[in-house]
Amino acid sequence: MKHEYDIVIVGAGLAGLRAAVEIGGDTRVAVLSKVFATRSHSGAAQGGIGAALGNEEEDHPEWHMFDTVKGSDYLGDQDAIEILTEDAPRAIYELEHLGVPFNRTREGKIAQRAFGGHTRQFGAAPVKRACYAATRTGRVILDTLWEQSLQKGVAFYDEYQILSLIIRDGQCGGVVAYELATGKLHTFHSQAVLFATGGAGKIYKTTSNAFASTGDGMAIAFRAGAPLEDMEFVQFHPTGIYKLGILISEAARGEGGILLNNDGERFMERYAPVIKDLAPRDMISRCMLEEIRAGRGIRGQDYLHLDLTHLGQAVIESKLAEIASFARTYAGADPVKDPIPVQPTCHYMMGGIATDADGRVVVDRAGTPFPGLYAAGECACVSVHGANRLGCNALLDTLVFGRRAGIEMQRYIRATGSPHRSAEPEKKDADRLRGLMESKGRERSGRIRAEMQATMMDKVSVFRVQDGLRAAVAKIKELQERYPQIAIQDKGHCFNRDLLDAIELGHMLDLAEVIILGALYREESRGAHSREDFPARDDTRFLVHTLFGYDAIRGPQIFTKPVKITRFQPQERKY
Amino acid sequence: MKCSFTVYRFDPAVDKKGRYQEYTLEAERTDKILDCLNKIRWEQDPTLAYRFSCAHGICGSDAMVINGRIELACQKLVKDFKTGNNFVIEPLPLFSVIKDLIVDMNPFFAKHRHIRPYLITAGKALAEEFLQDAAQQAVIEPALRCILCASCTAACPINRANGEYLGPAALLRAFRYIFDSRDAATDSRLVQIDSPEGVWGCKSMRWCTDVCPKGIPVTKCLGQIKRLVKQRAQGPSREPRP
Ligand SMILES: Cc1cc2nc3c(=O)[nH]c(=O)nc-3n(C[C@H](O)[C@H](O)[C@H](O)COP(=O)(O)OP(=O)(O)OC[C@H]3O[C@@H](n4cnc5c(N)ncnc54)[C@H](O)[C@@H]3O)c2cc1C
Numbered sequence: 007m008k009h010e011y012d013i014v015i016v017g018a019g020l021a022g023l024r025a026a027v028e029i030g031g032d033t034r035v036a037v038l039s040k041v042f043a044t045r046s047h048s049g050a051a052q053g054g055i056g057a058a059l060g061n062e063e064e065d066h067p068e069w070h071m072f073d074t075v076k077g078s079d080y081l082g083d084q085d086a087i088e089i090l091t092e093d094a095p096r097a098i099y100e101l102e103h104l105g106v107p108f109n110r111t112r113e114g115k116i117a118q119r120a121f122g123g124h125t126r127q128f129g130a131a132p133v134k135r136a137c138y139a140a141t142r143t144g145r146v147i148l149d150t151l152w153e154q155s156l157q158k159g160v161a162f163y164d165e166y167q168i169l170s171l172i173i174r175d176g177q178c179g180g181v182v183a184y185e186l187a188t189g190k191l192h193t194f195h196s197q198a199v200l201f202a203t204g205g206a207g208k209i210y211k212t213t214s215n216a217f218a219s220t221g222d223g224m225a226i227a228f229r230a231g232a233p234l235e236d237m238e239f240v241q242f243h244p245t246g247i248y249k250l251g252i253l254i255s256e257a258a259r260g261e262g263g264i265l266l267n268n269d270g271e272r273f274m275e276r277y278a279p280v281i282k283d284l285a286p287r288d289m290i291s292r293c294m295l296e297e298i299r300a301g302r303g304i305r306g307q308d309y310l311h312l313d314l315t316h317l318g319q320a321v322i323e324s325k326l327a328e329i330a331s332f333a334r335t336y337a338g339a340d341p342v343k344d345p346i347p348v349q350p351t352c353h354y355m356m357g358g359i360a361t362d363a364d365g366r367v368v369v370d371r372a373g374t375p376f377p378g379l380y381a382a383g384e385c386a387c388v389s390v391h392g393a394n395r396l397g398c399n400a401l402l403d404t405l406v407f408g409r410r411a412g413i414e415m416q417r418y419i420r421a422t423g424s425p426h427r428s429a430e431p432e433k434k435d436a437d438r439l440r441g442l443m444e445s446k447g448r449e450r451s452g453r454i455r456a457e458m459q460a461t462m463m464d465k466v467s468v469f470r471v472q473d474g475l476r477a478a479v480a481k482i483k484e485l486q487e488r489y490p491q492i493a494i495q496d497k498g499h500c501f502n503r504d505l506l507d508a509i510e511l512g513h514m515l516d517l518a519e520v521i522i523l524g525a526l527y528r529e530e531s532r533g534a535h536s537r538e539d540f541p542a543r544d545d546t547r548f549l550v551h552t553l554f555g556y557d558a559i560r561g562p563q564i565f566t567k568p569v570k571i572t573r574f575q576p577q578e579r580k581y
Numbered sequence: 582m583k584c585s586f587t588v589y590r591f592d593p594a595v596d597k598k599g600r601y602q603e604y605t606l607e608a609e610r611t612d613k614i615l616d617c618l619n620k621i622r623w624e625q626d627p628t629l630a631y632r633f634s635c636a637h638g639i640c641g642s643d644a645m646v647i648n649g650r651i652e653l654a655c656q657k658l659v660k661d662f663k664t665g666n667n668f669v670i671e672p673l674p675l676f677s678v679i680k681d682l683i684v685d686m687n688p689f690f691a692k693h694r695h696i697r698p699y700l701i702t703a704g705k706a707l708a709e710e711f712l713q714d715a716a717q718q719a720v721i722e723p724a725l726r727c728i729l730c731a732s733c734t735a736a737c738p739i740n741r742a743n744g745e746y747l748g749p750a751a752l753l754r755a756f757r758y759i760f761d762s763r764d765a766a767t768d769s770r771l772v773q774i775d776s777p778e779g780v781w782g783c784k785s786m787r788w789c790t791d792v793c794p795k796g797i798p799v800t801k802c803l804g805q806i807k808r809l810v811k812q813r814a815q816g817p818s819r820e821p822r823p
């Protein structure tokens with residue numbers, strides 16, 4: 007089937023919906039999502055969203071900017087970070103006016119709490135900057151934006167999974183999508199496409215991400231000619247529930263929770279004397295693994311304790327309700343009485359599709375746009391998070407840059423004519439699906455996926471070293487070679503998960519390769535990328551973004567681009 | 582340990598009506614029911630269909646009937662059941678089945694849209710936030726836990742008898758806006774649901790409250806709406822709120 011819109015948005019998380027709210031009504035907009043809109047993983051965000059409102063104590067966007075730059079280990083582009091932090095208060099007030107039910111201070115203003123790496127006066131002490139709705143911040147913002155989009159007449163295509171972009175003469179003119187309920191292919195013609203497809207945590211074995219977080223957008227854009235930027239920077243969140251990876255939000259530590267080792271020692275005091283348990287995520291995850299390596303994991307095992315017992319029942323039930331229930335259900339630990347067993351869990355992709363601050367996908371060092379193609383949210387790399395994202399800045403990123411992408415797309419479609427139609431744009435996808443469905447091979451995607459996840463977890467997570475990375479790249483290449491042998495067992499056309507699993511796996515293998523190649527290239531330690539063989543940051547060689555372009559024959563091709571430094575010169579990063 | 586799963590199956594391409602299929606698998610006591618379904622799909626039968634995404638009770642995808650009770654498959658562990666190692670898994674009642682455990686949720690969301698699920702304000706342009714008392718905010722807090730999983734509406738016996746009834750989930754969302762002190766459309770919202778298809782459809786059977794996987798006191802919230810509707814009928818309409 008064929009559909010016509012001015013703008014197609016792929017992804018109904020916060021980034022996609024914020025863009026939809028901006029342009030819905032004036033423009034014919036379709037939002038496609040492979041899961042029903044409100045099931046998008048933005049709904050899982052717990053802790054909060056950062057903005058220097060100063061409702062609880064003095065705060066300034068400039069301090070927020072500094073923290074974000076420092077948190078990024080000086081790899082974030084400072085012009086973009088300035089936009090992010092300056093626009094933050096407006097973005098929050100706007101959400102509040104749209105109906106988001108934030109928690110309140112005594113005076114009735116939006117309440118704020120402390121979060122890792124957010125400080126006052128350029129690092130002097132933690133500051134309360136995270137606006138929140140209990141531990142359901144993502145859920146309530148997602149609901150609000152979805153309901154606003156419905157009101158604006160945005161067309162939703164839920165449970166439509168996009169397979170490819172329609173590109174003609176170098177210009178993007180729509181997408182090809184697979185309807186889950188029928189197995190039919192649909193072509194959506196439009197003048198612009200926004201990718202807001204979220205993260206790719208499922209590349210790793212232990213993750214806080216949803217099953218749907220398979221990096222489709224990044225991989226599809228990559229194959230269509232959009233470079234991926236800074237993919238080696240993968241965030242491991244310190245407090246995933248042991249073995250399961252389910253997130254216990256940093257809000258737990260923002261409210262006063264502490265990490266303990268087997269000796270009952272609050273070990274973060276040793277590593278970050280000033281802000282302790284509120285140090286940034288990359289640092290805490292490393293410290294936790296150091297403790298475990300030194301034999302101070304709980305009962306000598308590979309986890310530590312997150313202790314909230316001193317906070318008291320009232321605080322836990324009112325401000326941390328959701329995570330208390332996760333701990334009870336999944337870890338069998340009642341946080342009022344027991345410490346929660348935790349270990350680092352794959353959480354966030356700092357890298358993604360290279361874009362500028364208006365959501366335009368850019369294809370080279372000079373920032374030449376890919377006509378008609380836009381990206382925002384976790385799948386994009388603006389870059390505001392650099393080598394390590396601070397908590398509460400991801401939701402902010404989706405809102406600020408989702409909106410800016412919306413505004414820019416609207417300007418673009420008014421100034422530009424429709425792209426030429428390609429004939430039968432869905433034919434390639436139809437052939438590919440048929441090939442997969444008819445394959446007589448002996449592989450199962452589940453097996454290849456498990457091997458990929460184990461390899462990435464083992465060799466490409468918090469600590470990395472050259473030999474391990476080389477072995478990992480070889481393993482991923484082997485899996486890519488086995489991939490065409492996958493046979494789809496489900497021959498039906500209605501909710502064929504078997505087929506979709508295989509397609510998503512293909513995307514993840516592409517991304518895994520780029521992550522490892524970036525990690526091999528970057529012979530230094532910066533932010534979330536920690537090379538044991540190169541433990542120091544090396545600004546002379548590596549104060550640059552790494553980008554990979556797709557090349558079907560030679561494999562991913564690397565190039566670099568300078569970091570934009572405006573106000574804060576790189577310094578040693580101490581907390 | 583060995584577990585047996587008896588799972589409802591229906592494939593629109595071949596089946597005229599639903600049937601049950603049995604699977605045996607090895608599971609840990611701490612496995613989620615969702616993990617077990619995944620194991621069946623990955624290891625034995627890739628054709629089994631069900632919705633899922635977040636795997637920790639936050640996205641609302643996987644409400645289904647487990648051993649006769651509506652639950653989220655990702656929020657219940659094997660050890661939570663006293664039925665030995667035997668499980669019977671069926672799709673949500675009330676809705677029509679598309680395939681296996683996947684039901685058609687369109688009617689559910691149509692009702693959701695009907696209650697005008699968005700804040701309606703007096704249109705005052707503010708540079709900063711609307712002030713809201715923490716206690717006022719706390720009134721709607723229970724409703725904010727809703728993940729639109731449809732468990733309550735599927736469970737509600739009234740809904741089965743009267744297809745026009747809005748049902749607990751949509752009414753709970755109405756509650757969320759009616760009691761939001763920032764909303765200026767309270768009166769018209771109350772008028773809209775002052776009917777047997779609206780809030781008076783609720784006979785306080787409490788099945789919704791019993792099954793809610795987020796522990797929302799749904800019946801109580803609906804009761805608060807009923808009281809407000811009555812007050813409004815008796816007294817002068819409340820001041821429109823800022
Ligand atoms: C457990 C958890 C807690 C978090 N807490 C916080 C927090 O407190 N504060 C904070 O700032 N950040 C937090 N984050 C990070 C933040 O939530 C995410 O980075 C952000 O929500 C991503 O939003 P998004 O709109 O980019 O993507 P998502 O919300 O992930 O949405 C992606 C969308 O793309 C769609 N999609 C993907 N592929 C396809 C395809 N092929 N075809 C069609 N549709 C597709 C999906 O269906 C979905 O609608 C948290 C993350 C996690 C996992």
Ligand code: FES
Pocket residue numbers: 632633634635636637638639640641642643644653654655656
């Ligand atoms: S999978 Fe999200 S609620 Fe169960």
